[in-house]
Amino acid sequence: MMDGPGSPIIFWFRRDLRLADHPGFFDACRSGRPVLPVFxxxxxxxxxxxxxxxxxxxxxxxxxxxxMARGSRLILRRGPAAQVLRDLxxxxxxxxxxxxxxxxxxxQARDSAIKSDLKTQGVDARSFAGHLLFxxxxxxxxxxxxxxxxxxxxxxxxxxxxxxxxxxxxQIPPPAAWPRSDDLQTWRxxxxxxxxxxxxQAHVAPGEDAARARLDAFVETAIADYKELRDVPALDAxxxxxxxxxxxxxxxxxxxxxxxxxRDARKTGAEHFLKEVVWREFAYHLMYHAPHMxxxxxxxxxxxxxxxxxxxxxxxxxxKQGRTGIPFxxxxxxxxxxxxxxxxxxxxxxASYLTKHLMTHWKVGMDWFADCLVDWDPAANAMGWQWVAxxxxxxxxxxxxxxxxxxxxxxxxxxVYVARWLAETQADPPETALSYFRAVPRAWGVAADDPYPxxxxxxxxxxxxxxAAYQLRSV
Ligand SMILES: Cc1cc2nc3c(=O)[nH]c(=O)nc-3n(C[C@H](O)[C@H](O)[C@H](O)COP(=O)(O)OP(=O)(O)OC[C@H]3O[C@@H](n4cnc5c(N)ncnc54)[C@H](O)[C@@H]3O)c2cc1C
Numbered sequence: 482m483m484d485g486p487g488s489p490i491i492f493w494f495r496r497d498l499r500l501a502d503h504p505g506f507f508d509a510c511r512s513g514r515p516v517l518p519v520f521x522x523x524x525x526x527x528x529x530x531x532x533x534x535x536x537x538x539x540x541x542x543x544x545x546x547x548x549m550a551r552g553s554r555l556i557l558r559r560g561p562a563a564q565v566l567r568d569l570x571x572x573x574x575x576x577x578x579x580x581x582x583x584x585x586x587x588x589q590a591r592d593s594a595i596k597s598d599l600k601t602q603g604v605d606a607r608s609f610a611g612h613l614l615f616x617x618x619x620x621x622x623x624x625x626x627x628x629x630x631x632x633x634x635x636x637x638x639x640x641x642x643x644x645x646x647x648x649x650x651x652q653i654p655p656p657a658a659w660p661r662s663d664d665l666q667t668w669r670x671x672x673x674x675x676x677x678x679x680x681x682q683a684h685v686a687p688g689e690d691a692a693r694a695r696l697d698a699f700v701e702t703a704i705a706d707y708k709e710l711r712d713v714p715a716l717d718a719x720x721x722x723x724x725x726x727x728x729x730x731x732x733x734x735x736x737x738x739x740x741x742x743x744r745d746a747r748k749t750g751a752e753h754f755l756k757e758v759v760w761r762e763f764a765y766h767l768m769y770h771a772p773h774m775x776x777x778x779x780x781x782x783x784x785x786x787x788x789x790x791x792x793x794x795x796x797x798x799x800x801k802q803g804r805t806g807i808p809f810x811x812x813x814x815x816x817x818x819x820x821x822x823x824x825x826x827x828x829x830x831x832a833s834y835l836t837k838h839l840m841t842h843w844k845v846g847m848d849w850f851a852d853c854l855v856d857w858d859p860a861a862n863a864m865g866w867q868w869v870a871x872x873x874x875x876x877x878x879x880x881x882x883x884x885x886x887x888x889x890x891x892x893x894x895x896x897v898y899v900a901r902w903l904a905e906t907q908a909d910p911p912e913t914a915l916s917y918f919r920a921v922p923r924a925w926g927v928a929a930d931d932p933y934p935x936x937x938x939x940x941x942x943x944x945x946x947x948x949a950a951y952q953l954r955s956v
Pocket of ligand 1: 757
């Protein structure tokens with residue numbers, strides 16, 4: 482089937498569910514040829530954890546509506562991407578497949594195989610930037626390698642010129658006839674979240690418009706104090722844009738320019754915000770150049786460390802359930818379960834507690850986060866865990882063991898955050914703390930009037946045990 486001024490371009494959406502500042506989609510729409518937006522549920526989708534898969538479903542719903550409102554559609558298909566694309570090319574007469582690049586090893590292997598396969602068939606297969614500020618190969622050290630130290634990378638990129646963000650396409654030329662699409666509901670992306678989706682839903686606002694509103698509100702009200710307040714988990718002092726970035730509902734370029742404008746307007750926290758955005762770039766840079774970061778210790782010496790590796794050991798279950806008996810850790814783990822997010826300071830504390838006090842492998846924690854975070858991101862999650870554990874590049878030294886009680890005194894001195902999430906310690910707990918008991922699986926058998934548990938591991942004892950193991954293994 483040939484349409485209008487040319488054959489259609491299939492635009493294959495993945496983690497770029499937006500219209501604004503989308504280089505590939507912008508070019509496709511500007512070509513004047515009909516554009517067929519497509520999303521494929523392949524193994525990269527079926528392999529997602531419960532919360533990110535559910536969050537993806539919400540994002541797809543909103544994105545479909547946004548395309549509809551502009552006279553277009555999101556065609557949904559399920560199966561191995563190469564096969565689905567071949568079928569679509571045949572059904573629609575399209576002779577081009579374009580997409581935005583991803584950088585995790587699975588996506589890269591899939592995409593490069595698809596690209597060369599399509600090219601052999603004479604199909605115009607093209608990939609575009611958009612998920613990052615800097616393509617990982619565009620940043621290198623003086624000696625031509627990649628950065629393993631964040632501060633050096635920041636110095637290298639902070640002054641770079643970054644092109645202005647693109648507007649949404651003026652129009653999305655439709656094909657003369659639309660191919661068949663699956664019904665999103667039949668994909669059941671929320672199936673594994675039956676346990677608590679209704680509770681988590683109240684904390685999630687999917688889609689590009691919500692992302693833009695959130696960025697505007699953050700710049701307006703919070704960016705100025707970001708540096709001072711970003712470590713206080715009880716406050717709404719950070720951008721909370723990570724789930725949007727993860728699904729590409731907003732581009733990092735929009736964050737960058739908003740941060741730059743705020744810095745120019747002398748909002749003092751803006752520079753620090755830009756630095757955090759570059760932490761995300763650093764994570765991607767590492768994952769691209771050293772993909773083993775996702776699956777093994779970055780520093781090989783850590784292979785000799787006597788990690789506890791049982792994901793369902795009793796003390797790990799207590800950690801997952803927010804029942805370790807350490808209030809700051811438990812509050813954070815419950816925040817995760819109820820909202821699908823966790824404050825960055827709290828992520829560091831629960832990760833330190835698991836890898837040091839409980840001497841449990843960081844991969845156990847990384848996998849649990851991958852199941853529970855709506856902002857799950859392969860690069861940031863792996864880097865975060867290896868950074869805290871001490872096994873990663875530019876990591877915090879293992880002997881720096883966070884004491885969660887002291888951290889609470891410092892970052893939650895009035896106990897506001899802990900009280901928000903722990904019911905058992907209060908006569909009249911707030912709704913947030915109670916909602917945890919509605920969000921968790923019944924099989925956990927927990928109730929708000931249970932006594933608060935004793936510590937599964939005394940802080941001092943856990944610290945000493947971890948340090949002794951560390952010295953013995955001399956990692
Ligand atoms: C153990 C551990 C696991 C983590 N797992 C993830 C994850 O799966 N997904 C994820 O997006 N972030 C992860 N982070 C990083 C960080 O905690 C979150 O990006 C941040 O809390 C998101 O909140 P925000 O959007 O309000 O961030 P802000 O403070 O507003 O920062 C703005 C943006 O900068 C980026 N950013 C900030 N801090 C970091 C960081 N340390 N590393 C990488 N990027 C950063 C994020 O994209 C964030 O949205 C993890 C950190 C740790 C310690």
